[in-house]
Amino acid sequence: MIPAVAFIGHHESGKTRIVVEITKRLTERGYRVGTVKHAPDLDEVDAPGTDSAEHQAAGAVRTLLRGETTSALYFEQGETDDLESEFDVLFVGCDLIVIEGYKRGPWPKIEVFRRGRDLHREPLAGEIDVLAVVTDDRVALPDGVRRFGAHDFERIVDFVEAVIAGTDDDCASEEAVLP
Numbered sequence: 557m558i559p560a561v562a563f564i565g566h567h568e569s570g571k572t573r574i575v576v577e578i579t580k581r582l583t584e585r586g587y588r589v590g591t592v593k594h595a596p597d598l599d600e601v602d603a604p605g606t607d608s609a610e611h612q613a614a615g616a617v618r619t620l621l622r623g624e625t626t627s628a629l630y631f632e633q634g635e636t637d638d639l640e641s642e643f644d645v646l647f648v649g650c651d652l653i654v655i656e657g658y659k660r661g662p663w664p665k666i667e668v669f670r671r672g673r674d675l676h677r678e679p680l681a682g683e684i685d686v687l688a689v690v691t692d693d694r695v696a697l698p699d700g701v702r703r704f705g706a707h708d709f710e711r712i713v714d715f716v717e718a719v720i721a722g723t724d725d726d727c728a729s730e731e732a733v734l735p
Contacts, residue, residue, distance in 0.1 A: 558643045559720035560653035562661055565668035566677060574668050574690055575656045581713045590647035594657025652720050659684055664719050666690060688715060
């Protein structure tokens with residue numbers, strides 16, 4: 557099974573920016589990284605009338621669109637919503653998978669938290685099991701949940717490496733100092 561870690565959080569909390577920065581740094585460290593973006597409002601992956609939609613309508617289980625520099629793989633979800641069981645096929649050749657979203661998924665989770673305009677918003681930590689929270693806000697966190705600043709990318713990558721190696725107890729034991 558390919559190891560995975562999910563970055564979760566409220567809408568507009570900065571998850572994409574963190575995932576992009578972490579993916580970039582993991583790649584610089586030599587990892588082949590696959591990413592998953594949870595898009596619950598996505599109803600249609602390919603417009604009707606396109607060639608790839610016609611392939612799918614004809615019964616293709618998977619349709620690969622291959623361009624000069626990029627490719628996209630389209631497929632219908634199976635009878636279950638068990639994305640984890642498909643990782644080995646979808647991400648063959650990857651060392652790890654970085655997931656944006658899927659707060660209810662089975663993967664280790666790191667929350668990205670920012671209050672933004674909603675000053676009453678609180679972290680999901682405590683409601684959902686998370687290993688760490690990335691935030692510059694002063695918030696109370698459950699015991700054992702690590703805190704990283706929103707720009708502590710190298711420390712977050714160190715932590716992700718420890719999580720996927722199963723040694724997260726030895727990593728990032730110091731709390732980030734908030735301004």
